[in-house]
Amino acid sequence: MSVTALTLAAALATTAPAAAAMPQGEALTRQIAENDTRLFRAVFEGCDPRALPDLLTPGYRMIHDKDGLAIADRAAFVASMERQCAARAPGGDNAGYRNRRQLVPGSRTIRPMGDWGALEEASHIFFEWNAKESRWDMVGGARYMHVWQWMPTEARFRLSESLSYDHGAAAP
Incomplete structure (x- = not known):
């Protein structure tokens, strides 16, 4: 190999990002749980659409x-959250x-899905702030x-797809 070829190979080796192995076990669970928390904080309590692109693949859909296909891609989700958060702001x-x-x-x-990714399944409940009563009211679950x-x-x-189902009213 020529000196130029060796120099080029060395440069490529130092600039190409190394592929990391997908975490397993507790590390997998911890990373998914942290991402889940960041996602729902951005959408609900934090109302922070700027946090979403970092969490989602460009082709993300929900x-x-x-509603059926509620969100067709990451850009649509971010735009929707920008509108919702602006509506919540003063004025x-x-x-x-x-x-x-x-x-x-x-x-x-x-559950790990080979070395491609992971499937997360869970249930959650939703609350809305009742300013008149100064309390959180449970309004539903899914x-x-x-x-x-x-x-x-x-x-x-990064989140590539969400399925949201079994939406129902709050328990009495």
Whole structure:
């Protein structure tokens, strides 16, 4: 091999991102749980659409039992959240609205899907702030499945698909 070829090979080796192996066991569970928390905090309590692109694949989509294909891609989700968060801001159509999501303890199951990613299944309940009574009112619940894709060159997971189903009213 010539000196130029060796130099080029060395340069490529140092600039190409190393592919990381997908975590297993507790590390897998911990990373998915952390991403789940970040995702739902951005959508509910935090109302922070800027946090979403980092968590989602560009082709992310959400299928909902009430709305069918509710979100066709990452850009649509971010745009939707930007509109919702602007409406919650002072002067917005829904100024002061607050909601939160709570994972049902013990409901989460995370399964590796080969070395491609992981499937997360869980249940959660939803609350809205009742300003008149100064309390959180439970308003419903649902189940969900998330397909998390392992990004080896980023050494992390990104959400590629959500299935949201079994939506129902709050328990009495």
